[in-house]
Amino acid sequence: xxAKIIDGKAFAAKxxxxxxxxxxxxxxxxxxxxxxAVVLVGEDPASEVYVRxxxxxxxxxxxxxxxxxLPAETSEAELLALxxxxxxxxxxxxxxxxxxxxxxxxxxxxxxxxxxxKDVDGFHISNVGLLGTGQKSMVPCxxxxxxxxLRDHLGSLxxxxxxxxxxxxxxxxxxxxxxxxxxxxxxxxxxxxxxxxGVCRKADILVAAxxxxxxxxxxxxxxxxxxxxxxxxxxxxxGKTKLVGDVQFESAAKVAGAITPVPGxxxxxxxxxxxxxxxxxxxxxxxxxxxxxxTA
Numbered sequence: 001x002x003a004k005i006i007d008g009k010a011f012a013a014k015x016x017x018x019x020x021x022x023x024x025x026x027x028x029x030x031x032x033x034x035x036x037a038v039v040l041v042g043e044d045p046a047s048e049v050y051v052r053x054x055x056x057x058x059x060x061x062x063x064x065x066x067x068x069x070l071p072a073e074t075s076e077a078e079l080l081a082l083x084x085x086x087x088x089x090x091x092x093x094x095x096x097x098x099x100x101x102x103x104x105x106x107x108x109x110x111x112x113x114x115x116x117x118k119d120v121d122g123f124h125i126s127n128v129g130l131l132g133t134g135q136k137s138m139v140p141c142x143x144x145x146x147x148x149x150l151r152d153h154l155g156s157l158x159x160x161x162x163x164x165x166x167x168x169x170x171x172x173x174x175x176x177x178x179x180x181x182x183x184x185x186x187x188x189x190x191x192x193x194x195x196x197x198g199v200c201r202k203a204d205i206l207v208a209a210x211x212x213x214x215x216x217x218x219x220x221x222x223x224x225x226x227x228x229x230x231x232x233x234x235x236x237x238x239g240k241t242k243l244v245g246d247v248q249f250e251s252a253a254k255v256a257g258a259i260t261p262v263p264g265x266x267x268x269x270x271x272x273x274x275x276x277x278x279x280x281x282x283x284x285x286x287x288x289x290x291x292x293x294x295t296a
Contacts (some may be wrong), residue, residue, distance in 0.1 A: 001228070001251070002253055003175075003253045003254075003255075003256040003257060003258050003259045004153075004257065004258040004259075005253075005258075005259065005260075005261055006149055006153055006226075006228075006258050006259065006260045006261075006265060006277065007119075007148065007261075007264065007265075008145075008260055008261075008264055008265040008266055008268045008269050009268045009278050010041070011148070011149060011152060011268075011269065011272075012268035012269045012271070012272040013144075013268075014287065015148065015269070015272040015275075015276060015294065016057065016060070016275060018062070018276075018291070018293065018294060019034060019061045019272070019275045019276055019279055019291070020061045020062055021039055022279050022291045022294070023061055023062040023279060024062055025094055026227075026279075026282065026283075026288070027062070030286065030288065032282065032286055033062070033063060033064050033091075034063045034064070034093050034094070034278050034279050034282035035063060035064035035065075035066060035092045035093050035278075035282075036063055036064070036065055036066070036092075036093070036094040036095075036096065036120065036274070036275075036278045037066040037067075037068065037086050037089075037092045037094070037095045037096070038051050038054055038055065038065070038066070038067050038068070038096045038098060038270070039068045039079070039082065039083070039086075039095070039096070039098065040067070040068070040069050040070065040072070040098045041070045041071075041072065041074050041079065041096045041097075041098070041101055041102055041105065042070075042071070042072035042101075042102045043072060044098075045085065045158070047098045047099075047100075048059070050098065051069075051098055052065065053271060054096070054271055054274060056272075057271050057272075057275060058275060058278070061223045061265060061275050063278060063279075064091065064168060065277070066086075066092060068082060068086075069281050070082070072102050073102075074102075074105075076104075076105055076106065076109070076110075077257065079105060079110060080109075080110070080113050083095065083110070083113050083114060084086050084113070084159050086265075087113075087115040088116070088120065089113065089237040090189065090285075092118065092280045093118060093278055093281045093282035093285055094118055094120035094277060094278035094282075095114050095115070095118045095119065095120065095292035096101040096120055096121055096272075097110055097111060097114070098119075098245070101147075111123045111124055112124055112125055116137075116138065116279055117138070117140050117281060117284060117285065118128075119276065120138055120141075120274055120277040120278050120281060121138070121140060121274075122137065122138040122139045122140035122141070122144075122174065122277070123140065123169070123170070124138070126140075128169070128173075128174070128227070131174055131177050131178075131296075132177055132182060136284075138277055138281065139173070139174065139273075139277070139295070139296045140170060140174045141269075141270045141271075141273035141274045142170065142171050142230060142266060142269070142270050142273075142296055143171055143175040143178050144172040144178070144269075144273045144276070144277070144295075145266055145269025145270055145273045146175060146178075146207060146228045146230065146240075146266055147175075147178045147179070147182070147296060148273070148293075149215055149228065149260065149266070149269065150173065150205060150226060150228065151182070153226060153258050154205075154226060156182075156185075157179065157182040157183065157184050157205070158183040159183060159184070159185070160184050160185070160186065160204040160205055160273070161184070161185050161187075161188070161202055161203055161204045161205070161240035162176075162179045162184040162186045162203060162204065162205040162206075162207065163186075163187045163189055163199055163200055163202065163205070163206050163207070164179070164186065164187070164188050164189070164209065164217065165189045165190065165196070165200065165206070165207065165209065165215075165246070166188075166190060166207075166208070166209035166210040166211070166230070166246075167188055167190045167208050168209065170236060171209040171230055172188060172190075172209050173188070175207055175209065176188050176197065178296055179205070179207075180186075181296065184205065187199060187202075187284050188233075189207065190210070191210070196220075197219075197220045197284075200216060200221065200222075201220055201221070201222050203221065203222055203225055204222065204225055204226065205225065205226050206221060206222075206225050206227045206228070206247075206256075207228045207230065207248065208228070208229050208245065208247050209230035209231065210231065210246050211231055211233065211246065212231070212233070212245055213231070213233035213235050213244050213245075213246070214233075214245070214246070214247065214248045214249075215231075215246050215247075216246060216247045216248065216252070217248045217251050218248055218250075218251025218252040218254055218255050219251070219253070219255075221247075221252050221255045221256050221258075222255075222263055223255055223256075224256070224257035225255075225256050225257060226256065226257055226258045226259075227247055227252055227256045227258070227260065228260050228265075228266060229245035229246055229247045229249070229259065229261075229262050229265060229266065230245075230246065230266050231244075231245040231246030231247070231262065232245065232262060232263070232267060233245070233246070235283045243262055243263050244260030244262055245261075245265070247259070247262075249261060249262065254292045276291070276294035276295070279291050279294065280294060280295050
């Protein structure tokens with residue numbers, strides 16, 4: 001038996017197509033073009049690549065892309081002034097501040113200065129609270145993408161046992177909230193969990209988000225489980241740099257019913273959901289119906 005590979009690239013392309021259709025409809029019927037502003041402080045090479053690909057995907061979907069590149073020595077006051085300007089700009093529906101920020105800037109302060117309705121990353125404390133209480137919020141892109149893939153593959157998630165390995169604010173905790181929202185029985189496990197292997201083996205849905213390469217072997221996976229591997233780790237193997245997830249793919253794929261590969265699984269969904277969140281924010285700002293299938 002071998003698992004069905006959940007193709008994140010193909011699914012993300014489908015989501016981006018739905019976004020583009022919705023954008024075209026907003027332009028035609030309402031004369032509105034959704035706009036996404038991305039703020040990059042400093043010259044982190046990985047962040048620059050992300051920002052470029054986000055800008056490209058935004059334009060391809062028919063939206064307006066506003067890029068703000070600031071020098072590394074930008075002061076907190078200058079950054080907060082820019083965010084205030086974007087918060088008050090009616091053409092900007094989504095704002096994303098690329099993390100990590102240079103050390104002298106307080107990330108929490110910066111994120112919480114965003115208008116929560118424009119916080120397309122879903123990191124603002126208000127959005128975290130709204131998600132936790134089951135209300136309308138902006139949902140972090142990676143967990144949202146993972147949820148979409150699970151719904152697409154399994155249909156209803158109601159009553160399934162879900163284990164999320166990892167308790168980060170960016171993936172682990174919001175993932176657990178989303179799964180609870182879809183009526184799963186949810187366990188959050190982590191490096192201190194007693195008998196982590198035993199906990200994982202009970203999961204119908206196993207989400208790995210710890211950031212440790214190949215930490216979860218195949219014999220921790222329940223037969224026929226659906227495995228969502230959020231980890232992206234660079235390792236050296238046979239003298240080459242390789243990208244691997246938090247799950248040992250080969251051994252897990254022999255046991256699981258379905259599994260996301262790394263790369264090409266959850267990764268492509270993150271930008272697709274960023275675009276989806278921007279459209280959702282635009283619709284909410286204008287009192288229009290939210291796009292179906294693109295929200296939690």
